[in-house]
Amino acid sequence: MEKVVEVEGSDEGKFEETGLETSNFVLSSPKNVTDPVVYKLVRVDGNGRLVPATDDELMEVEGLLENEKRETHIVADTGQALGCISNEVSPSGMPQLESSEEADPEKLSAYLEETVPSGAKSSSDDHVTQSGRVGECLKPLDGPLEGGSSTSTGFISSKPDFSKLKGEICLDNLSIKELHEVFKATFGRDTTVKDKLWLKRRIAMGLTNSCDVSTTTFVIKDNKLVKKDNEDGFNNVNLGAGKEHLAVAVEYNEDLLNNLSSQIDEHQTTSEVRLGNDVVENNFASEDLAADQRAAKRVRKPTKRYIEELSEAESKEYGGRSIASTKNIGFRPLPSKAHTRPARNVSLEGRTVITRLDSLGGFGIQVPCVYRIRRSRPRKNVTALLKFHPSGMGMTATFIKKGFDVHGSQMDNGSMNKVLEAKSTPEQAPEQFVAESKKETTPTDMGQNMGLKYVDPSGDTSDDNVVTVPTAKGGIRRKHHRAWTLSEVMKLVEGVSKYGAGRWSEIKRLAFASYSYRTSVDLKDKWRNLLKASFAQTPTEKGGNSRKHPSMPIPAPILLRVRELAEMQAQASLPNLSTGKLSACGGRSEWPFKYKLGTCELTCSADCQSSRFQMLW
DNA sequence: ATTAGGG
DNA sequence: CCCTAAT
Incomplete structure (x- = not known):
């Protein structure tokens, strides 16, 4: 029987090593050891050859490590390493x-x-x-x-x-x-x-x-x-x-x-x-x-899009590694297309590693992968599932609860996306943290300051980690729709009033420092939406007609203000169009007279909508 | 890298 | 929100 040996190496190396029987197993060089804690598992074949251990074996070893008492049974491969590998039949069934x-x-x-x-x-x-x-x-x-x-x-x-x-x-x-x-x-x-x-x-x-x-x-x-x-x-x-x-x-x-x-x-x-x-x-x-x-x-095959996304992600995000993996499979004709399995988070030695399973040349290769996430959050699906099987998934429930508990938001980011953040957005974590903590308080404060009693429907206090999905055209697509909270909207409005619409990077940097998940583009989009909303809503209809769409009940006052700002902006930029940005810049210096302008605007426009405006602001 | 817009 | 063209 063969035995499993542990070979220290980088996690990356481990996955790349899907050496074949023909090729000698090459130990990954420690150079790219990003995570020294990860070990590579190798099985010594009967011939004395080193064969990459299967994941199961790996798991097994882990289990052993965890519990020394456990016998070192099973691990032995059932047959030939080759057969095992090629058939993806990983022996052992214990962990x-x-x-x-x-x-x-x-x-x-x-x-x-x-x-x-x-x-x-x-x-x-x-x-x-x-x-x-x-x-x-x-x-x-x-x-x-x-x-x-x-x-x-x-x-x-x-x-x-x-x-x-x-x-x-x-x-x-x-x-x-x-x-x-x-x-x-x-x-x-x-x-x-x-x-x-x-x-x-x-x-x-x-x-x-x-x-x-x-x-x-x-x-x-x-x-x-x-x-x-x-x-x-x-x-x-x-x-x-x-x-x-x-x-x-x-x-x-x-x-x-x-x-x-x-x-x-x-x-x-x-x-x-x-x-x-x-x-x-x-x-x-x-x-x-x-x-x-x-x-x-x-019965159901993966959606086309799903496939696209996966393959895309693979080629885009992990092209390098995939290729590396491919090298080891040289002797076998490579399939025209590599199939990727969904990424999974694998917890190794207490560390969370995102891995992706690739099948190249018929070999399943587990590749560590890092999805670039701008915003992290588990898919809603997770939650949905939980709902569907409240009692059926103890584990899942636990997981979700642990990772996505409203109060454990930071944790979630920290644990689940640890690697991701570390590699892709280092500053994200701390920022996120701040954001979260801030979020909890800001809304109220803001609301009070503005004399608003508005309960944020989006429940922004709960952390919203968003899962980004690789898309066919590169980049990532869609995450969880992260509803804008009232406080965010207010901040945005404030920012716009301060720095002027269009200066989103500024606003983002200054007013949204704590909201790492909102990009300048997001701000822009939101502003656009706000404008639309503010103008769409017929001001004549006083009452709370603003609730027309239950989805996003933006308080009228805010909409009004948005409108005001919009008018101001328009007023400011149009006249000085020749001066271009310069004038805009000058104007935005502080907008100390925003109220005045607003009033003026109201007067000028002389439509009933404005009158209301005046009253509110 | 940012913005503006369209989708 | 995403994507892209234009700056």
Whole structure:
């Protein structure tokens, strides 16, 4: 048996090292060790070759480190490193117990089987990742993201045909439809799963009342599963399992939940191959459900945009690393396109590392990645998911609560985006912190100062970390819509009045120093919106008609003021247009006479709207 | 790097 | 909000 050794190295190095059997394993040079705490795991193959450890192994070691008492079992690779790698079948199944327990995949999966909120995906992913499990056994190996069914079919064809057996239930002969019937007969419920393999396994498990169903055996006899393929050697089985998982992984790579279930499944399958593994026992129960969910999801392929974004992100953000990874796969023809799996946050040694799984040349490579985030915040999906499964995801719930608690905002930024901030926006963290703390107080103060009693609907006190998404055209796209708070609006207005509209960088720097997440562009946009709003609203209608749109109830006074400022601005710039900016600059010096101007403006414009203005300001 | 605008 | 063209 091989043993796993720890090789110190940079985390980057670790991921790049997907050395192949042919290429000698190269230890990453310590030079680019950004994070010395991360170790590279390597397995010594029987030949004495060094083989990159799988994530599972890695996890295993971690677990060992954590708990010395644990035996160093399992880790041994099941077969050849190559086979293992190429098939993405990572052996060992131990570390994920915790997560499975906490996440209670059973419930979750059960729920998800029918309706899988899209939002659940990412959250689930986060969850999984956050749980500190790296187990990423399912990397897409074989290129095209095709339906799992096709994959399973391929798999089936490669396995022995048991259909000849008599007097036995030979699931292999059944069509999907038939399988569905059997499924229903077995479980008393319908299933939408179209994956033959899955159906067979599920049914087999049901009929044999056992979870120990090989992926390659589907002949049931006397309530027992007939296992014929074991002699073939686990290697064979492994391949099969690998394929199956591959399909799954590829299919639902965007589904985090999926990761969870898949991993579990993976381990489950693997365990069969090995001598009975009771350690993974707990996973069995959830496996089917997880698989169920997974299969159900299988029907749907990732959105085009999703793919675009992922691939884009990969090439844009991590092109360098990806390439580096590719180098190691030289001997194998590279797929025209690399498939990227969703990024996950992996907690290693207490550190949070954002990683991304790439499949290059059929090899799953976990690449540390840093999404450039301007504003950090978990996707709303996370929250949504939580709502959907309030009780089903202990882990997730915990995670969310911990990371995104209203009061733990800073923490969230600190922990979840630690790396990100450190690398991309170093000053963000402290700034954010200030912003948060300030946010809590400012609104009230402002409100009082302005004689407004306005409860901020956006609840800006809660931290809004925004997840940025890589976009097809470069850059990041969309984060969580971060509602503008009243205080922000007021600050903006104030800033505009002070420095003049258009001087957004100034305003941002001076008035929005604490609001790191608002860019000058944001300010500009917001101002534009405010203007629109202020002018759109018919001032004639006094009352609180401003509430027309419940979404953003900007207090009338503010709108009015915006209007006033707008008028001033217009007045100031138009006359001196020839002077251009210069005049504008001069004018903005302080706008000490803003009120005067405002009044003037009102008088000049002489429309009823202005009159109201006067009164208010 | 900022701004202005369109989407 | 995002993206881009124009400064």
